[in-house]
Amino acid sequence: MARTQGITxxxxxxxxxxxxxxxxxxxxxxxxxxAATREHIREVADEMGYxxxxxxxxxxxSTMGAVGLVLRxxxxxxxxxxxxxxxxxxxxxxxxxxxxxxxxxxxxxxxLTRAPVPPLTFSMDGYIITNPHRDDPVVALLDKRGIPYVTxxxxxxxxxxxxxxxxxxxxxxxxxxxxxAARGARSIALVRGTDANAWNxxxxxxxxxxxxxxxxxxxxxxxAERAGVGGGVDLARRITADGLPDAVFCLTGRHAAGxxxxxxxxxxxxxxxxxxxxxxxxxxxxxxxxxxxxxELDPVGSSGALxxxxxxxxxxxxxxxxxxTQAHLRERESTRRRPG
Amino acid sequence: MARTQGITxxxxxxxxxxxxxxxxxxxxxxxxxxAATREHIREVADEMGYxxxxxxxxxxxSTMGAVGLVLRxxxxxxxxxxxxxxxxxxxxxxxxxxxxxxxxxxxxxxxLTRAPVPPLTFSMDGYIITNPHRDDPVVALLDKRGIPYVTxxxxxxxxxxxxxxxxxxxxxxxxxxxxxAARGARSIALVRGTDANAWNxxxxxxxxxxxxxxxxxxxxxxxAERAGVGGGVDLARRITADGLPDAVFCLTGRHAAGxxxxxxxxxxxxxxxxxxxxxxxxxxxxxxxxxxxxxELDPVGSSGALxxxxxxxxxxxxxxxxxxTQAHLRERESTRRRPG
DNA sequence: CTGAAAGCGCTAACAT
DNA sequence: ATGTTAGCGCTTTCAG
Numbered sequence: 001m002a003r004t005q006g007i008t009x010x011x012x013x014x015x016x017x018x019x020x021x022x023x024x025x026x027x028x029x030x031x032x033x034x035a036a037t038r039e040h041i042r043e044v045a046d047e048m049g050y051x052x053x054x055x056x057x058x059x060x061x062s063t064m065g066a067v068g069l070v071l072r073x074x075x076x077x078x079x080x081x082x083x084x085x086x087x088x089x090x091x092x093x094x095x096x097x098x099x100x101x102x103x104x105x106x107x108x109x110x111x112l113t114r115a116p117v118p119p120l121t122f123s124m125d126g127y128i129i130t131n132p133h134r135d136d137p138v139v140a141l142l143d144k145r146g147i148p149y150v151t152x153x154x155x156x157x158x159x160x161x162x163x164x165x166x167x168x169x170x171x172x173x174x175x176x177x178x179x180x181a182a183r184g185a186r187s188i189a190l191v192r193g194t195d196a197n198a199w200n201x202x203x204x205x206x207x208x209x210x211x212x213x214x215x216x217x218x219x220x221x222x223x224a225e226r227a228g229v230g231g232g233v234d235l236a237r238r239i240t241a242d243g244l245p246d247a248v249f250c251l252t253g254r255h256a257a258g259x260x261x262x263x264x265x266x267x268x269x270x271x272x273x274x275x276x277x278x279x280x281x282x283x284x285x286x287x288x289x290x291x292x293x294x295x296e297l298d299p300v301g302s303s304g305a306l307x308x309x310x311x312x313x314x315x316x317x318x319x320x321x322x323x324x325t326q327a328h329l330r331e332r333e334s335t336r337r338r339p340g
Numbered sequence: 341m342a343r344t345q346g347i348t349x350x351x352x353x354x355x356x357x358x359x360x361x362x363x364x365x366x367x368x369x370x371x372x373x374x375a376a377t378r379e380h381i382r383e384v385a386d387e388m389g390y391x392x393x394x395x396x397x398x399x400x401x402s403t404m405g406a407v408g409l410v411l412r413x414x415x416x417x418x419x420x421x422x423x424x425x426x427x428x429x430x431x432x433x434x435x436x437x438x439x440x441x442x443x444x445x446x447x448x449x450x451x452l453t454r455a456p457v458p459p460l461t462f463s464m465d466g467y468i469i470t471n472p473h474r475d476d477p478v479v480a481l482l483d484k485r486g487i488p489y490v491t492x493x494x495x496x497x498x499x500x501x502x503x504x505x506x507x508x509x510x511x512x513x514x515x516x517x518x519x520x521a522a523r524g525a526r527s528i529a530l531v532r533g534t535d536a537n538a539w540n541x542x543x544x545x546x547x548x549x550x551x552x553x554x555x556x557x558x559x560x561x562x563x564a565e566r567a568g569v570g571g572g573v574d575l576a577r578r579i580t581a582d583g584l585p586d587a588v589f590c591l592t593g594r595h596a597a598g599x600x601x602x603x604x605x606x607x608x609x610x611x612x613x614x615x616x617x618x619x620x621x622x623x624x625x626x627x628x629x630x631x632x633x634x635x636e637l638d639p640v641g642s643s644g645a646l647x648x649x650x651x652x653x654x655x656x657x658x659x660x661x662x663x664x665t666q667a668h669l670r671e672r673e674s675t676r677r678r679p680g
Numbered sequence: 681c682t683g684a685a686a687g688c689g690c691t692a693a694c695a696t
Numbered sequence: 697a698t699g700t701t702a703g704c705g706c707t708t709t710c711a712g
Contacts, residue, residue, distance in 0.1 A: 008704095008706085009705065009706065009707095010705080018683085019682070019683040020684095020705090020706080021682075021683055021684080021685095021708080022681095022682065022683075024706070024707060024708085025682090025707090025708095028707080030708085031681090031682085032681055032682085033681070034681065037681085051462075052459070052705080053462075053463070053704090053706070054459035054460045054461075054462075054463050055395045055399050055704085055705080055706090056399060056688090056705035056706040056707090057459070057705080057706055057707080058395045058688095059688045059689070059705080059706065059707090060687085060705090060706055060708075062707070064459065065458055065459035066458065089432070090429075092429065093429060096448045100458065105448070105449060105460050105461065106447070106448045107406070107445050107446070107447045107448075108432070108436040108439075108446045110437060111440075118405055118406065118439075118444060118445035119392070119394035119404065119405035119445070120394045120404060120405060120406045120445050121394075121445065122391070123393070123394050283626065286627055287627035348688095348690085349689065349690065350689080358698075359698065359699045360690080360691095361699060361700080362698065364690070364691060365691090365692095370692085371697090372697060372698085373698075374697065374698090377697080377698085392690070393689055393690070395688090395689080395690090396688070396689035396690040397690055397691080398704095399688090399703095399704045400689090400690055400692080400703085400704060
């Protein structure tokens with residue numbers, strides 16, 4: 001196909017007894033038509049079930065009504081079906097429904113920089129890029145082509161780029177740290193990923209600041225995202241070797257699950273001896289025993305905000321950006337101690 | 341945007357010193373050009389980084405290099421982010437990567453029948469529809485527009501429609517039932533959903549046949565997909581009231597988790613008194629305690645097969661269809677009894 | 681206020 | 697073997 005079957009603007013024009021220009025203007029609210037003809041044309045078009053062909057419309061440098069979605073973090077993982085990594089799948093679902101609510105289609109484009117690029121790639125009205133990396137080639141490509149884009153999480157190394165939305169990572173980090181401190185934690189370790197994205201960087205920064213303000217030594221560990229649960233299990237050994245902290249804050253759910261598993265395997269009680277928190281909720285945090293407290297992100301709010309910004313960008317108006325959403329801490333067994 | 345920035349066929353033609361037709365033909369392997377010019381044109385085009393504009397190409401009734409994906413089951417649930425329903429999200433991920441591997445983009449189109457329809461909707465080369473219902477309006481719409489489509493799971497009530505792929509539901513059902521029988525189950529209840537799709541229907545049919553062949557009474561329960569875990573918990577009461585079976589086979593993971601929870605709440609031991617199996621693996625089956633044995637579908641294999649069929653359909657060649665994939669039973673604690 | 685006409689970039693008849 | 701040309705359906709000047 002790729003072609004609309006039926007009714008064209010010509011058909012409507014003929015039936016309404018006007019020119020195709022009139023139809024185009026009436027339906028797009030342009031030009032100078034009398035209210036009467038405008039109304040008449042609209043009625044005829046409705047009656048005929050006319051819908052402008054997106055391709056032809058796009059040809060005339062208008063818009064496609066479609067935006068692309070690039071899941072950078074999954075590109076980095078090199079796997080579009082990592083077990084239990086549901087943050088991105090949730091985001092896809094949320095973005096799709098938010099896009100529909102705005103009359104936009106959502107096109108999944110796994111990796112723009114790997115050839116061959118799918119044909120429609122550069123015809124999209126704009127792009128959402130999740131968790132761009134430092135010096136992200138996808139970002140560079142879109143910049144070069146002049147295609148508008150927004151990022152989920154700010155683009156690292158580009159402090160002036162305002163078109164992003166995200167949960168407030170610094171606030172999220174403090175939320176977790178305060179929660180742990182309220183439950184008696186005096187020494188908290190942070191386990192971040194190795195991807196150079198804002199998610200990792202901002203949490204680390206907030207953690208360092210929080211520790212400094214309390215004169216608490218920072219204990220920072222890095223663990224590759226793709227190391228998964230197994231990497232967490234191994235890391236637990238290193239953590240205990242460095243001296244048992246009161247709590248471990250892992251930015252990913254699978255690392256948290258692994259670290260907890262590793263701790264328990266060493267006979268350490270969670271939450272009694274060590275508390276564990278995950279920075280992003282996932283099946284791993286929910287399914288672990290004890291269940292792991294975790295930050296719940298706001299994919300619906302974030303993707304909605306991103307689409308708002310992107311639509312403004314496409315329309316050429318100045319968007320309110322960046323937009324910040326809030327994560328919530330879902331308390332579970334791994335931090336179930338009496339506060340105070 | 342919606343418009344490619346730079347290089348058009350014209351530019352290539354001028355630079356190569358030929359007509360635009362020559363370029364078009366050279367690049368599409370059509371017409372009658374000398375091997376020399378063909379080669380020359382290709383080189384020039386490559387050098388200039390030319391890529392045909394998908395829109396303009398689409399206009400000439402060619403193809404878009406993009407297929408749509410409609411997730412019917414989620415439409416029915418009325419919610420694109422149901423907790424723990426990851427079958428479809430996994431399918432989306434698998435389909436996206438399979439599409440990319442074939443040079444196709446994948447467009448998510450939540451519901452074709454609800455207005456307003458996103459503009460690009462009818463410009464797609466074809467569609468994948470997951471789990472179509474009986475008399476599905478989306479199917480009817482695509483038929484009417486003459487847009488090719490394939491279905492994940494056969495279209496109920498349309499036995500002659502061959503363009504589908506799916507795990508072998510009947511085989512899956514027998515796999516589960518044999519597994520349970522091998523562990524001593526003499527009375528097995530089936531809990532199916534209420535959606536009129538092949539998934540539910542075929543499992544039920546295979547179940548009935550299996551029971552009949554063994555002279556075992558069939559105990560069939562229906563539970564709405566959207567009733568979720570809570571519905572399963574409630575159903576457990578009805579099941580026990582009808583007399584405790586040796587095993588319960590729930591087609592969805594959330595129903596299985598609910599039923600198991602309900603049984604345990606009544607003091608019934610799983611798997612010792614009753615075994616529980618889920619027909620589709622999900623977070624609920626993995627996260628429950630005891631963990632629930634479940635069928636693992638093959639989203640990569642299925643979506644790959646669907647795209648093969650769809651591509652053939654689009655190209656106008658006769659595809660090998662339908663294509664059957666196999667589900668595997670993932671044994672977990674809920675059926676951990678000694679076989680025999 | 682309204683409409684004729686020129687393209688957008690491409691493909692495919694139809695010349696040459 | 698190569699080029700000319702007519703559109704695909706739409707938007708948008710620019711004349712009436």
